Amino acid sequence: MSLDQFEGRKPDHPIAAEFPARWSPRSFTDRIVTEADVMSLLEAARWAPSASNHQPWRLVWSRRGEDGFAAIRDALSGVNPVWAGRAGALFAVASKDTVTNREGAEVANRTAGFDTGAAWMSLALQAGTMGLYAHAMGGFDKDKLSLAVGLPEGHTLHCVVAVGELGPVEALPEDLQAREKPSGRKPVDEIAVHGRF
Numbered sequence: 001m002s003l004d005q006f007e008g009r010k011p012d013h014p015i016a017a018e019f020p021a022r023w024s025p026r027s028f029t030d031r032i033v034t035e036a037d038v039m040s041l042l043e044a045a046r047w048a049p050s051a052s053n054h055q056p057w058r059l060v061w062s063r064r065g066e067d068g069f070a071a072i073r074d075a076l077s078g079v080n081p082v083w084a085g086r087a088g089a090l091f092a093v094a095s096k097d098t099v100t101n102r103e104g105a106e107v108a109n110r111t112a113g114f115d116t117g118a119a120w121m122s123l124a125l126q127a128g129t130m131g132l133y134a135h136a137m138g139g140f141d142k143d144k145l146s147l148a149v150g151l152p153e154g155h156t157l158h159c160v161v162a163v164g165e166l167g168p169v170e171a172l173p174e175d176l177q178a179r180e181k182p183s184g185r186k187p188v189d190e191i192a193v194h195g196r197f
Protein backbone atom coordinates (compact mmCIF):
# COMPACT_ATOMS: atom_id res chain seq x y z
CA MET A 1 0.00 0.00 0.00
CA SER A 2 1.29 3.42 -0.92
CA LEU A 3 0.86 6.11 1.70
CA ASP A 4 0.71 8.74 -1.07
CA GLN A 5 -3.03 8.24 -1.20
CA PHE A 6 -3.38 9.21 2.47
CA GLU A 7 -2.99 12.97 2.85
CA GLY A 8 -2.75 12.94 6.63
CA ARG A 9 0.02 10.37 6.69
CA LYS A 10 2.65 12.69 5.23
CA PRO A 11 5.26 13.70 7.80
CA ASP A 12 5.83 17.46 8.24
CA HIS A 13 9.53 16.91 9.00
CA PRO A 14 12.02 14.37 7.62
CA ILE A 15 11.78 10.96 9.37
CA ALA A 16 12.49 7.33 8.52
CA ALA A 17 9.76 5.87 6.29
CA GLU A 18 9.08 3.10 8.81
CA PHE A 19 7.19 5.47 11.13
CA PRO A 20 4.34 6.61 8.87
CA ALA A 21 4.35 3.22 7.10
CA ARG A 22 3.32 1.50 10.33
CA TRP A 23 -0.42 1.58 10.86
CA SER A 24 -3.11 -0.55 12.41
CA PRO A 25 -5.23 -2.40 9.86
CA ARG A 26 -8.07 -4.77 10.70
CA SER A 27 -8.08 -6.87 7.54
CA PHE A 28 -5.59 -9.72 7.47
CA THR A 29 -4.87 -12.37 4.86
CA ASP A 30 -4.65 -16.08 5.68
CA ARG A 31 -0.83 -15.87 5.74
CA ILE A 32 0.51 -18.04 8.51
CA VAL A 33 2.64 -16.25 11.05
CA THR A 34 5.28 -18.88 11.77
CA GLU A 35 6.88 -19.61 15.10
CA ALA A 36 10.10 -18.16 13.65
CA ASP A 37 8.19 -14.96 12.82
CA VAL A 38 6.93 -14.82 16.40
CA MET A 39 10.48 -15.24 17.72
CA SER A 40 11.70 -12.32 15.58
CA LEU A 41 8.85 -10.15 16.83
CA LEU A 42 9.62 -11.07 20.44
CA GLU A 43 13.33 -10.57 19.84
CA ALA A 44 12.64 -7.00 18.70
CA ALA A 45 10.50 -6.39 21.79
CA ARG A 46 13.31 -7.80 23.91
CA TRP A 47 15.71 -5.07 22.82
CA ALA A 48 13.50 -2.21 23.96
CA PRO A 49 15.01 0.14 26.55
CA SER A 50 13.71 0.15 30.13
CA ALA A 51 14.46 1.90 33.40
CA SER A 52 17.50 0.24 35.03
CA ASN A 53 17.16 -2.39 32.30
CA HIS A 54 14.44 -4.13 34.34
CA GLN A 55 12.65 -5.31 31.16
CA PRO A 56 9.24 -5.49 32.87
CA TRP A 57 7.31 -6.52 29.74
CA ARG A 58 5.75 -9.99 29.63
CA LEU A 59 4.08 -11.28 26.46
CA VAL A 60 1.83 -14.28 25.99
CA TRP A 61 1.51 -15.34 22.38
CA SER A 62 -0.51 -17.82 20.34
CA ARG A 63 -0.87 -18.49 16.66
CA ARG A 64 -4.16 -18.80 14.76
CA GLY A 65 -5.59 -22.30 15.16
CA GLU A 66 -4.22 -22.79 18.66
CA ASP A 67 -6.45 -23.00 21.75
CA GLY A 68 -4.57 -20.10 23.33
CA PHE A 69 -5.35 -17.92 20.31
CA ALA A 70 -9.08 -18.56 20.68
CA ALA A 71 -8.89 -17.87 24.41
CA ILE A 72 -7.21 -14.48 23.88
CA ARG A 73 -9.55 -13.61 21.00
CA ASP A 74 -12.61 -14.43 23.12
CA ALA A 75 -11.40 -12.04 25.83
CA LEU A 76 -11.47 -9.12 23.35
CA SER A 77 -14.43 -6.76 23.49
CA GLY A 78 -16.65 -4.91 21.03
CA VAL A 79 -15.86 -5.62 17.41
CA ASN A 80 -12.23 -6.53 18.15
CA PRO A 81 -12.72 -10.34 18.20
CA VAL A 82 -14.40 -10.22 14.77
CA TRP A 83 -11.37 -8.91 12.87
CA ALA A 84 -8.55 -9.88 15.24
CA GLY A 85 -9.67 -13.51 15.06
CA ARG A 86 -8.36 -13.55 11.49
CA ALA A 87 -4.86 -12.40 12.48
CA GLY A 88 -1.93 -14.81 12.26
CA ALA A 89 -0.94 -14.37 15.89
CA LEU A 90 -2.15 -12.63 19.03
CA PHE A 91 0.06 -11.27 21.79
CA ALA A 92 -1.27 -10.34 25.22
CA VAL A 93 1.08 -7.63 26.48
CA ALA A 94 1.52 -7.34 30.23
CA SER A 95 4.15 -6.07 32.64
CA LYS A 96 5.47 -7.01 36.04
CA ASP A 97 4.39 -4.39 38.57
CA THR A 98 7.38 -4.52 40.90
CA VAL A 99 11.17 -4.77 40.97
CA THR A 100 13.46 -6.02 43.72
CA ASN A 101 15.37 -3.14 45.31
CA ARG A 102 18.90 -3.30 46.79
CA GLU A 103 17.51 -4.29 50.16
CA GLY A 104 15.69 -7.21 48.58
CA ALA A 105 12.23 -5.67 48.94
CA GLU A 106 9.64 -5.71 46.15
CA VAL A 107 8.83 -2.11 45.25
CA ALA A 108 6.57 -0.62 42.60
CA ASN A 109 8.15 -0.20 39.18
CA ARG A 110 6.81 3.23 38.20
CA THR A 111 7.98 2.96 34.60
CA ALA A 112 6.71 -0.55 33.83
CA GLY A 113 3.90 0.69 31.57
CA PHE A 114 6.13 3.21 29.81
CA ASP A 115 8.82 0.60 29.18
CA THR A 116 6.27 -1.93 27.93
CA GLY A 117 4.98 0.65 25.46
CA ALA A 118 8.47 0.80 23.99
CA ALA A 119 8.50 -3.00 23.68
CA TRP A 120 5.18 -3.11 21.82
CA MET A 121 6.35 -0.41 19.41
CA SER A 122 9.56 -2.35 18.76
CA LEU A 123 7.44 -5.40 17.94
CA ALA A 124 5.24 -3.33 15.64
CA LEU A 125 8.17 -1.84 13.74
CA GLN A 126 9.81 -5.27 13.43
CA ALA A 127 6.53 -6.60 12.00
CA GLY A 128 6.77 -3.93 9.29
CA THR A 129 10.19 -5.18 8.22
CA MET A 130 8.68 -8.66 7.80
CA GLY A 131 5.75 -7.58 5.62
CA LEU A 132 3.42 -7.86 8.60
CA TYR A 133 1.26 -5.37 10.50
CA ALA A 134 0.63 -5.15 14.24
CA HIS A 135 -2.59 -3.71 15.68
CA ALA A 136 -2.84 -3.04 19.44
CA MET A 137 -6.16 -3.33 21.27
CA GLY A 138 -7.02 -1.94 24.66
CA GLY A 139 -10.54 -3.25 24.20
CA PHE A 140 -10.57 -6.47 26.21
CA ASP A 141 -12.24 -7.92 29.29
CA LYS A 142 -9.57 -7.79 31.99
CA ASP A 143 -10.89 -10.75 33.99
CA LYS A 144 -11.39 -12.94 30.92
CA LEU A 145 -7.94 -12.13 29.52
CA SER A 146 -6.26 -12.68 32.90
CA LEU A 147 -7.87 -16.10 33.04
CA ALA A 148 -7.06 -16.86 29.39
CA VAL A 149 -3.34 -16.20 29.79
CA GLY A 150 -3.01 -17.30 33.43
CA LEU A 151 -1.82 -13.86 34.51
CA PRO A 152 0.31 -14.20 37.66
CA GLU A 153 -0.25 -11.97 40.71
CA GLY A 154 1.59 -8.65 40.53
CA HIS A 155 1.23 -8.24 36.78
CA THR A 156 -0.84 -5.79 34.73
CA LEU A 157 -2.34 -6.40 31.31
CA HIS A 158 -1.98 -3.48 28.89
CA CYS A 159 -3.24 -4.63 25.51
CA VAL A 160 -3.58 -7.41 23.00
CA VAL A 161 -1.67 -7.10 19.72
CA ALA A 162 -2.90 -8.76 16.52
CA VAL A 163 -0.25 -9.49 13.89
CA GLY A 164 -0.83 -10.50 10.31
CA GLU A 165 -0.40 -9.66 6.67
CA LEU A 166 -2.51 -6.81 5.33
CA GLY A 167 -5.69 -8.14 3.70
CA PRO A 168 -8.18 -6.56 1.29
CA VAL A 169 -10.64 -4.00 2.66
CA GLU A 170 -13.51 -5.98 1.13
CA ALA A 171 -12.79 -8.90 3.46
CA LEU A 172 -14.01 -6.83 6.41
CA PRO A 173 -17.63 -6.49 7.53
CA GLU A 174 -19.15 -3.41 5.87
CA ASP A 175 -19.19 -1.25 8.99
CA LEU A 176 -15.42 -1.68 9.38
CA GLN A 177 -14.48 -0.99 5.76
CA ALA A 178 -14.70 2.82 6.05
CA ARG A 179 -12.31 2.80 9.00
CA GLU A 180 -9.68 0.72 7.20
CA LYS A 181 -7.16 3.44 6.41
CA PRO A 182 -4.10 4.93 8.05
CA SER A 183 -4.95 7.86 10.30
CA GLY A 184 -3.38 11.32 10.56
CA ARG A 185 -1.64 13.03 13.46
CA LYS A 186 -1.67 16.27 15.40
CA PRO A 187 1.03 18.69 14.28
CA VAL A 188 4.27 18.75 16.27
CA ASP A 189 3.40 22.10 17.88
CA GLU A 190 0.33 20.52 19.49
CA ILE A 191 2.34 17.76 21.17
CA ALA A 192 5.57 19.51 22.06
CA VAL A 193 6.70 22.92 23.26
CA HIS A 194 10.12 24.50 23.19
CA GLY A 195 11.37 25.18 26.71
CA ARG A 196 8.29 24.73 28.96
CA PHE A 197 4.52 24.37 28.90
Ligand SMILES: Cc1cc2nc3c(=O)[nH]c(=O)nc-3n(C[C@H](O)[C@H](O)[C@H](O)COP(=O)(O)O)c2cc1C
Pocket residue numbers: 022023024025080135136137138139140158159181182183
Ligand atom coordinates in the same frame (compact mmCIF):
# COMPACT_ATOMS: atom_id res chain seq x y z
C1 LIG B 1 -2.99 0.98 23.73
C2 LIG B 1 -3.80 0.95 22.46
C3 LIG B 1 -5.11 0.48 22.50
C4 LIG B 1 -5.85 0.39 21.31
N1 LIG B 1 -7.10 -0.19 21.34
C5 LIG B 1 -7.72 -0.48 20.18
C6 LIG B 1 -8.90 -1.28 20.17
O1 LIG B 1 -9.37 -1.77 21.20
N2 LIG B 1 -9.47 -1.55 18.96
C7 LIG B 1 -8.97 -1.05 17.79
O2 LIG B 1 -9.54 -1.34 16.74
N3 LIG B 1 -7.84 -0.31 17.77
C8 LIG B 1 -7.21 -0.02 18.93
N4 LIG B 1 -6.01 0.69 18.91
C9 LIG B 1 -5.47 1.21 17.65
C10 LIG B 1 -5.53 2.73 17.59
O3 LIG B 1 -6.85 3.14 17.36
C11 LIG B 1 -4.57 3.22 16.51
O4 LIG B 1 -3.25 2.88 16.85
C12 LIG B 1 -4.67 4.75 16.35
O5 LIG B 1 -5.92 5.11 15.84
C13 LIG B 1 -3.59 5.28 15.44
O6 LIG B 1 -3.67 4.67 14.19
P1 LIG B 1 -2.47 3.88 13.50
O7 LIG B 1 -1.94 2.88 14.52
O8 LIG B 1 -3.10 3.22 12.30
O9 LIG B 1 -1.41 4.86 13.13
C14 LIG B 1 -5.28 0.83 20.08
C15 LIG B 1 -3.96 1.32 20.07
C16 LIG B 1 -3.24 1.38 21.23
C17 LIG B 1 -1.80 1.88 21.18
